[in-house]
Amino acid sequence: MQPYVFTASSCKSSVRRKTHQYYIYAYPGCRCLEHGRIMVAAHNLSNDSLEKIASEVIGCRLCKLSRSRKNAVPGDGQASAKVIFIGEAPGKNEDETGRPFVGIAGRILDGVLRKVGIERSDVFITNIVKCRPPGNRVPGDDERAACRAYLDRQISLIAPRIICILGATAYSSILGGKSIIENRGKIIKRNGQKYLITIHPAATIYNRNLLHVLEDDLSILSREIKKMENLDRNSLLDYVGD
Numbered sequence: 001m002q003p004y005v006f007t008a009s010s011c012k013s014s015v016r017r018k019t020h021q022y023y024i025y026a027y028p029g030c031r032c033l034e035h036g037r038i039m040v041a042a043h044n045l046s047n048d049s050l051e052k053i054a055s056e057v058i059g060c061r062l063c064k065l066s067r068s069r070k071n072a073v074p075g076d077g078q079a080s081a082k083v084i085f086i087g088e089a090p091g092k093n094e095d096e097t098g099r100p101f102v103g104i105a106g107r108i109l110d111g112v113l114r115k116v117g118i119e120r121s122d123v124f125i126t127n128i129v130k131c132r133p134p135g136n137r138v139p140g141d142d143e144r145a146a147c148r149a150y151l152d153r154q155i156s157l158i159a160p161r162i163i164c165i166l167g168a169t170a171y172s173s174i175l176g177g178k179s180i181i182e183n184r185g186k187i188i189k190r191n192g193q194k195y196l197i198t199i200h201p202a203a204t205i206y207n208r209n210l211l212h213v214l215e216d217d218l219s220i221l222s223r224e225i226k227k228m229e230n231l232d233r234n235s236l237l238d239y240v241g242d
């Protein structure tokens, strides 16, 4: 986790300490003193890990999605992942298995990743909410807010080079964005974190033309990863020689 910078700017959100120890992470842009103190306290207490987060998610009852789920779906991948993919919510297959992106949309994503040369081991995959909304409805604002702390902790732990946002729900939840079609394929930087915006792989099931869109966007992601790796390599060579 990056050291937190305190400033006394005004805070627009309230802190709900009793709801969840890490609820503070729901407001990552906040720099107020109160949030900063709690952030540090949470960090010092935490000894956090992906396994710890997963076990909390599996037992979580913070929102009503816990009542209808079969299995919570924390996410899949290594702490060393270079990229985090964030979708909307688990679907039927994910709810059955407890693993993200294992249905048709997941197989499409795997296929496109292979095609553009991104290794699955370089990727951590998760969703905005970790439990399936009944009937695959879009998760509500209250459910997204309740679940956000888990996602923010995963991002803090992995510290990815870039986050790939899959679809409109993830786009609006993370970046407050509206039109996925207008913004897909773009890499943007927010608070020091890079993001690539693209469509959700499930969209390609109903519109096969969108497969090319997904492939184009993930090619951009692949090139960006290679670019960052080359920069790392070159800056290392400055120190150790060729």
Ligand code: SF4
Pocket (backbone or CB within 6 Å): 057, 060, 061, 062, 063, 064, 065, 066, 072, 129, 130, 131, 143, 146, 147
């Ligand atoms: S969706 Fe998130 S907040 Fe809601 S019960 Fe599942 S893990 Fe908890």
